[in-house]
Amino acid sequence: MPLGHLWAGRVFGTNTGNLFLKLDGPDSDLVGTLHINDPHAGVAVFRVQGAFDGSRVSFSGEPQTVAEGMTLGQLKASGVLDPKGNLTGNWETTIGTAGTFMLFPHDHNEISSAVENSPDQLHTARHDLxxxxxxxxxxxxxxxxxxxxxxxxxxxITVTVGGVQQSRFLADFNEISFSSDKATFAKIFVQEPMSIGGNKLVSIEFSQDTNYAMTQAPDEAWALGKLEKLKAQLRKFERFYTTNFWKLGFGINQILLVGTIICLPSLPDTQSRAILMFGVLLLIWMINRLHSLYLPFAAIYLGKRPEGVVSRLMPSLASWIISATAGIAATLLAAYLQGQWKLPWLNP
Structure with missing residues (x-):
């Protein structure tokens, strides 16, 4: 790709100010004019020549116009073209001034192409796990x-271990050692530009509050198709807890609350209703507490996870046992308050 002919930017170092560079000719034999506007030294103009090899550019220049009372030396500069199409590099002169510069393309065809390729809309798809x-x-x-x-x-890949969050590129992730064999948070993230403009990205997050996969792109078909693939890949890592019947949108906590509301009118007085409501809220708190302590919403092992059928089924089985016990306790409490069930030591 040939180097553009119109550039504008900033110069830093012993001199600071605005730059405008106009080039002409093939990449192997560039000639042009460099304008520098330094707030303290005034405007200076250099006649420059140089070459571009596809990634690196080099220039040399002779001063043509200089503000009265100022002295300019011969200029040398070199820079690289970054992935965004900008030029960054270093400069120096024979009188000892030096610094860095940044130049941004200002060719009309480049600007028009960027506008034409900019996406009208970004499409986001998300799935909660x-x-x-x-x-x-x-x-x-x-x-x-x-x-x-x-x-x-x-x-x-980002993980949180012992309260410390660490981010590593995929190539480096397996090379590091962690202080614990479990993480409380993990995230996979990547993005890159698309040929039609805009960026496509994938983000997967596992935490103690929410687990989700998200895709985003200017291409709706790519965003939706990639999410469907991720859903199929992630399904084998999901566990079924009674606190979240995720396909239905509710869990055991909501069931207990609805059952309590239905039962309240059948109780004889306000005191009984208050006791039932307090008891059910305490049971809900205990369910959530036991799940957070022993059945985390995201179990992330930094080594090998437990093997065997028992290890795979025990978390879901334990969740059901906790919820069933709480449901039985709530039912017995309601029956007792209604007088349908008596305890010998409380009802002699």
């Missing part, structure tokens, strides 16, 4: 599969 159980190898394999569809963007 249930409880997750995943280990380091599975997290890495998932990230590698995502990376295979991104040629320019690099996948970043």
């Amino acid at each position: 249930g409880a997750i159980l995943i280990d380091r190898d599975e997290l890495t394999a998932l990230a590698q599969d995502i990376q295979s569809e991104f040629s320019a963007g690099k996948v970043v």
Whole structure:
């Protein structure tokens, strides 16, 4: 791709100010004019010549116009073209001034092309997941599969261990050691520009509050198709807890509250109603507390996760046992307050 002919930007170092560079000729033999507006030294104009090899550009220049009372030396500068199409580099003169510069393309065809390629809309697709159980190898394999569809963007994996959050590129993630064998948070993120303009991205997050997968792109078909693929890949890591019947949108806590509201009118007085409501709220708190302590919403192992049928089924089974026990306790409390069930030591 040939170097553009119109550039504007800033100069830093022993001199600061605005730059405007106008070039002509082929990349191998560039000639042009450089205008520098330094607030203290005034306007200076250099006649420059140089060459561009596809990634690096080099210039030399002779002063043509200088403010009265100022002295300019011969100029040398070199820079590189970054992925965004901007030129950044260093400059120096024979009188000892030196610094850095940044130049941005201002060719009309470049600007028009950027406008034409800008997307009209970004399409976002998101899927909320249930409880997750995943280990380091599975997290890495998932990230590698995502990376295979991104040629320019690099996948970043972020984990929180012992209250400290660390982010690493995928290539470095398996090389580091952690102070604990479990993480409380994990995130996979990558983005890169699309040929039609805009960026496409994938973000997957596992935490103690929410687990989700999200895609975004100017291409709606890509965003929706990629999310469907992620949903299929993530399904094997999901666990079924009674606190969140994720396909239905509610859990055992909501069931207990609805049952309590239905039962309240059948109680004989306000005191009984208050006791039932307080008792059910206490049971809900205990359910949530036990789940947070022993059945985390995101179980992220930085080594191998527990193997075997018992290890796979025990978390869901324990969730059901906790919820069933709470449901029975709430039912017995309601029956007692209604007088349908008596305790010998309380009702002699």
